[in-house]
Amino acid sequence: MFRNYNQINITQGTGPESIAFDCKGEGPYVGVSDGRILKWEGSKFGWKEFAVPFSFRIRKLCDGSTDPNLEPICGRPLGLKFHIETCHLYIADAYYGFLVVGPYGGVAEKLATSAEGVPFKFPNGLDIDTKTEMVYFTDSSTVIQRRNVDSLLRSLDQTGRLLKYNPYTKEVSVMYKGLVFPNGVALSKNNSFLLVAESTRMRI
Template identity: 65%
Template sequence: MKPLFAYSVSFFLVIIFIAPTLTLSVTIDHHLENYNQMELPSAVGPESIAFDCDGKGPYVGVSDGRILKWHGTHLGWKEFAIVSANRDRELCDGSTKLENEPKCGRPLGLKFNPATCDLYIADAYFGLLMVEPHGGVAKQLATSAEGVPFRFTNALDIDTKTGVVYFTDSSIVFQRRVWLLVILSGDKTGRLMKYDPRTKEVSVLLNGLAFPNGVALSKDNSYLVLAESGKFRILRFWLRGSKNKSYSSEVFAQLRRSPDNIKRTRKGEFWVGLNSGREIINNLGRHIINLQNENLSLRLIKDPVATKFDKDGKVVDVLDGNGGNAFDSVSEVEEFNGKLWIGSSVKPYLGIVKL
């Protein structure tokens, strides 16, 4: 088997020559003078961000299987929840090793249900979980759908009226610790699913997806948008509407970078994290970046690391990374309380940009 870095090189060369370009209708750059970082204790990778029913937080899931809560400048980050009662603290606490993830857990998608204030968690290894408002050990809700086990539970959102949870399983073949193989193998076994808390049943809404990732419901819950990372696009999946629309899908937006998590704003727009992998591209050398510029007209001064779309799929805002190290890997952008809270699957901090 090739070493992982060899796969990384091949993957990003593919991106360089085949990734489609993104046509911007509006570009609003958020510059680094408005940027700050909240360092994490020991662990890394605040993949997803959540605020509770009282607006407190942020809460983040990190590499060692814990959910951390921010308690303010004086107290800092404190443990809020863990994903399994069998988690070995000696092995797991502070771990950043991929090989420990199946034992420790890797919480990815996070979302509080505003009706119950319970926190729902999509953990890559332990499936769909829920923890009560006071925290503690998460309860496992589902580990399979239609007889097929989850292998890479990834992201979720919650219907505020019904409590139904919509979530993704990025592959039924590969786990998160070998996530790159999902892309390189051309795997299309990913699924979009829903969990009904009343019946406790899981049903599959879409299958045959290429690395389904972030998911977010529209403001009126009539549709959801879904990141299909393997195809550099966002799909719209209709949940309600006219007879010919309900439970059908269409392309919502085509991108030039791989989309990750999606978060809806209060206004009903969608922030999409673009997990660009610029750090690996930069390590390959300037000559590759020059080829990228020549073939895609991608200028580093136009370095989109997150994009906000309106309800019609039009770009209304762009977070410009300016080619800097701070935004090498952006997994999620949560717009809350006048700030952009920026997650990453690999960084040891949470980014903040004041609007």
């Protein structure tokens, strides 16, 4: 048990999903409900905007939003992971697909929106193999979006996938199909195996 801890409140949006630290150990970085990725700059400066999913994001509409119905417009970054060497941040955005942004942040670059001809519907968790540089991420459903997550849980939808992005070929391949709400992804310390959380089935 951790006896000493600090609570860092977020006032710009709600619902931080993944937490990431960059290759220098700075952060944490979190994705929030209004589509932005924020970086903690310490108690003096607080949370600062680090990245957004696309350049034409409407700030007046999106900044601070907690409305799930605005997520398809504003974005919703879920999985976050920094490449340990390049310090690029890979992002699984529930609506804008698989993205990456450089070490200084800004507007993310879209890397992929589909795999083997099937569009992403709910990109979610991700992790990076530090040896091969392959990026593994989940697409929780090919039918139901994140804003309708309650329907996804009730439906027992089995269209979830585990995907792999190859940074050398720029291609996304499907590793597993037929998963029920695949969520978080984690590689072992030596990258010898990969864990996937299947939320609806309550199993790893």
